[in-house]
Amino acid sequence: MKRVLVLLFVLCIGAQAKFIPDPIVRYKIDARLDPSAKTVKGREVIVWQNQTNESIPDLQFHLYLNAFKNNYSSFMREGGAESRRVPFRNKADAWGYEQVHSLKVDGQDLTGAMHFIQPDDGNPHDQTVLRVPLPRPIAPKGSVTIEIDWTSKLPWVFARTGFHDNFFLIAQWFPKPGVFEPAGQYRRTFAGELTDPLLARLSAAKGGWNTHQFHMSTEFYADFGTFDVNLTVPSDYEVAATGSERSKKDNGDGTTTYNYYQEDVHDFAWTTQPRSQVMKLVRWFRADEQVKPHELQEWSRRHGLPPEQVKLTDVKVTLFIQREHKDQIDRHFRAVFAGLKWYGLMYGAYPYDVATVVDPPYQGDGAGGMEYPTFFTAGTEYWQSGNGGDPEGVTIHEFGHQYWYGMVASNEFEEAWLDEGLNSYSTTKTEAFEYGRFHNYEKIFGVPVPAVSWLNLPVPRYPWYGIDRIAVGQYWEWVPIDPFRSRARRYLENAQTDAMQRPAWMLLHRPSYGDQAYSKPEQTLHTLEALLGDKWWPAIRTYHQRFRFKHPTAHDFMNTIQEVSGRDLKWFFDQTLYGTGLLNYSVSFSSGPMDERQGFFDQNGNPELAKDGNTDKRPIESEVLVRRLGEMIFPVVVRVKFEDGSEVREQWDGLYRWTKFYYKNKPRIVSAELDPENAWKLEVPRTDNSYLGKPNTLAAEKWYLRWVVWIQNVLSAFSYFA
Numbered sequence: 001m002k003r004v005l006v007l008l009f010v011l012c013i014g015a016q017a018k019f020i021p022d023p024i025v026r027y028k029i030d031a032r033l034d035p036s037a038k039t040v041k042g043r044e045v046i047v048w049q050n051q052t053n054e055s056i057p058d059l060q061f062h063l064y065l066n067a068f069k070n071n072y073s074s075f076m077r078e079g080g081a082e083s084r085r086v087p088f089r090n091k092a093d094a095w096g097y098e099q100v101h102s103l104k105v106d107g108q109d110l111t112g113a114m115h116f117i118q119p120d121d122g123n124p125h126d127q128t129v130l131r132v133p134l135p136r137p138i139a140p141k142g143s144v145t146i147e148i149d150w151t152s153k154l155p156w157v158f159a160r161t162g163f164h165d166n167f168f169l170i171a172q173w174f175p176k177p178g179v180f181e182p183a184g185q186y187r188r189t190f191a192g193e194l195t196d197p198l199l200a201r202l203s204a205a206k207g208g209w210n211t212h213q214f215h216m217s218t219e220f221y222a223d224f225g226t227f228d229v230n231l232t233v234p235s236d237y238e239v240a241a242t243g244s245e246r247s248k249k250d251n252g253d254g255t256t257t258y259n260y261y262q263e264d265v266h267d268f269a270w271t272t273q274p275r276s277q278v279m280k281l282v283r284w285f286r287a288d289e290q291v292k293p294h295e296l297q298e299w300s301r302r303h304g305l306p307p308e309q310v311k312l313t314d315v316k317v318t319l320f321i322q323r324e325h326k327d328q329i330d331r332h333f334r335a336v337f338a339g340l341k342w343y344g345l346m347y348g349a350y351p352y353d354v355a356t357v358v359d360p361p362y363q364g365d366g367a368g369g370m371e372y373p374t375f376f377t378a379g380t381e382y383w384q385s386g387n388g389g390d391p392e393g394v395t396i397h398e399f400g401h402q403y404w405y406g407m408v409a410s411n412e413f414e415e416a417w418l419d420e421g422l423n424s425y426s427t428t429k430t431e432a433f434e435y436g437r438f439h440n441y442e443k444i445f446g447v448p449v450p451a452v453s454w455l456n457l458p459v460p461r462y463p464w465y466g467i468d469r470i471a472v473g474q475y476w477e478w479v480p481i482d483p484f485r486s487r488a489r490r491y492l493e494n495a496q497t498d499a500m501q502r503p504a505w506m507l508l509h510r511p512s513y514g515d516q517a518y519s520k521p522e523q524t525l526h527t528l529e530a531l532l533g534d535k536w537w538p539a540i541r542t543y544h545q546r547f548r549f550k551h552p553t554a555h556d557f558m559n560t561i562q563e564v565s566g567r568d569l570k571w572f573f574d575q576t577l578y579g580t581g582l583l584n585y586s587v588s589f590s591s592g593p594m595d596e597r598q599g600f601f602d603q604n605g606n607p608e609l610a611k612d613g614n615t616d617k618r619p620i621e622s623e624v625l626v627r628r629l630g631e632m633i634f635p636v637v638v639r640v641k642f643e644d645g646s647e648v649r650e651q652w653d654g655l656y657r658w659t660k661f662y663y664k665n666k667p668r669i670v671s672a673e674l675d676p677e678n679a680w681k682l683e684v685p686r687t688d689n690s691y692l693g694k695p696n697t698l699a700a701e702k703w704y705l706r707w708v709v710w711i712q713n714v715l716s717a718f719s720y721f722a
């Protein structure tokens with residue numbers, strides 16, 4: 001067979017970036033993979049601009065792969081080995097590191113001055129932050145050219161990056177400058193700040209480098225810039241990466257060099273694997289075909305914007321998929337298209353030309369469920385259920401990070417919820433818009449089977465029985481997954497452990513991170529949506545649009561939502577972002593005729609003893625009791641239904657520990673429900689939110705379904721930890 005050499009010389013290297021004309025950082029990277037040694041040898045030239053008015057005395061770099069250098073790194077000491085869905089396997093080739101061989105600044109060799117620092121925890125063994133003092137400070141508005149030669153030994157992939165056999169997901173792999181924050185530009189405030197010296201230091205008003213160590217539960221933060229990257233791999237390997245492939249050159253020595261380029265992004269990741277194992281497919285997202293005219297109308301109405309401003313753009317979508325998963329090609333594309341469509345309608349058109357989704361191989365799924373700019377990894381199984389929401393959920397979620405982690409780019413070390421929380425909320429919305437509900441059970445050849453693949457743990461087939469009214473068969477075929485159940489449980493278990501507004505590595509443990517970064521913010525945002533009604537979409541879209549490429553903080557979020565909605569929400573944010581209380585109210589009632597008369601009652605002005613068993617028609621009296629069981633205070637709505645079908649909606653400020661509503665001359669109450677629209681997703685547990693007059697088997701049914709659904713949601717919940 002004849003090899004076709006494709007040689008493309010692209011001469012537009014100096015072209016202006018689309019959104020950030022003068023970025024802080026520009027990378028030119030040359031990288032060569034040695035697939036047998038599991039190493040990448042690299043050389044990078046970084047032009048870094050000081051856009052502040054401060055003199056900067058040093059440079060600081062992330063060397064993330066040193067988290068995997070040994071078991072004394074902060075990442076590993078914090079429990080990183082067991083923190084992902086795939087545990088670390090302690091074998092010689094599984095460790096990884098990032099070694100800088102030489103570092104020059106403006107031509108001057110500063111290799112000898114390099115040293116590691118540990119700004120977060122003082123762990124002397126942690127080598128994830130490199131510092132180099134400069135002979136002359138970088139002048140205000142000045143710039144430096146940094147040249148670095150280094151080698152990255154890739155870890156066996158269990159935490160986002162590394163190799164499995166000949167599959168490589170190469171991420172957090174190059175020496176990367178931290179973010180220099182000038183005095184007063186970013187001031188984050190955290191719960192517990194006044195009593196915690198470390199937190200007080202973090203929010204200091206002085207400028208400086210924001211270069212955190214790599215921790216078990218932290219993600220990333222970096223300046224936007226341009227990436228011009230040459231990747232050299234064996235010629236029989238397929239490649240996908242951040243940005244667009246601009247050229248491909250056969251080196252004549254069994255290797256091929258690909259050039260990838262992307263502007264207005266803050267990271268670069270890539271993947272490579274023998275072509276015999278993977279396929280690379282392209283489909284175009286055509287905005288006019290994907291978004292129906294009535295959908296455009298509807299979203300322009302919701303945002304209060306003309307349709308031209310809500311319109312989406314075409315995007316080239318690339319799928320890098322294992323050949324063994326080829327029957328799921330369409331599902332991956334549909335999920336990415338759903339992301340492009342619904343995130344686009346909610347927050348604004350996707351600004352990049354390309355989006356690439358990577359499906360890691362079986363046993364390489366430590367690389368799955370992770371986001372990088374214009375490039376993200378999903379994850380699927382050999383035989384996947386049709387309606388269980390996998391791989392759709394993870395694909396939409398990781399795509400969705402393009403909007404938060406990618407474009408808005410808050411500091412994930414310090415305010416993880418601004419990415420994961422907003423994205424979890426957006427994922428749930430998108431799944432509902434596109435798919436309705438996913439299902440736990442489905443029917444295959446008439447036989448009900450759990451809607452999870454056989455490679456996952458099976459759920460119990462015969463949960464406790466005895467609920468005679470439930471149509472078990474039907475539910476087994478088609479139990480809808482309530483996306484809120486597992487999150488509500490995680491929130492209930494961890495809400496009182498930590499505050500949402502707290503740096504990720506300072507949370508007590510991994511489940512608390514799961515709550516503070518994912519579940520609680522998601523429940524908070526759904527609750528806020530319910531609270532703001534039609535003000536919600538203009539407010540959240542404005543936040544996204546205003547802070548694209550700007551690294552906003554929680555203050556920017558709170559201020560924008562309040563400004564656009566015109567509401568004072570301090571009480572809400574104080575309790576949800578900084579507070580650690582639960583939102584939990586309960587309702588109950590008593591309703592019935594007044595007691596039988598006993599004792600003396602006046603009859604024609606004279607006391608007369610009531611007769612036993614008097615059968616006078618006694619008036620019905622009712623009272624509804626609402627109690628505040630949690631610390632969080634929230635305006636309460638109760639729907640009370642009466643025997644004659646009438647109903648009233650009661651409102652209460654929720655402030656004191658309880659209140660009562662009294663009814664006379666009304667029929668008996670049949671039910672009282674808190675939050676009848678089921679809109680306050682922060683409210684847990686929900687079992688005390690409705691009260692029925694008579695014992696009713698419905699509650700038992702609910703418990704049965706909840707139990708089944710919870711187990712499955714727990715099984716699938718970990719896919720959101722990325």
Ligand SMILES: [Zn+2]
Pocket residue numbers: 397401420423720721722
């Ligand atoms: Zn995520």
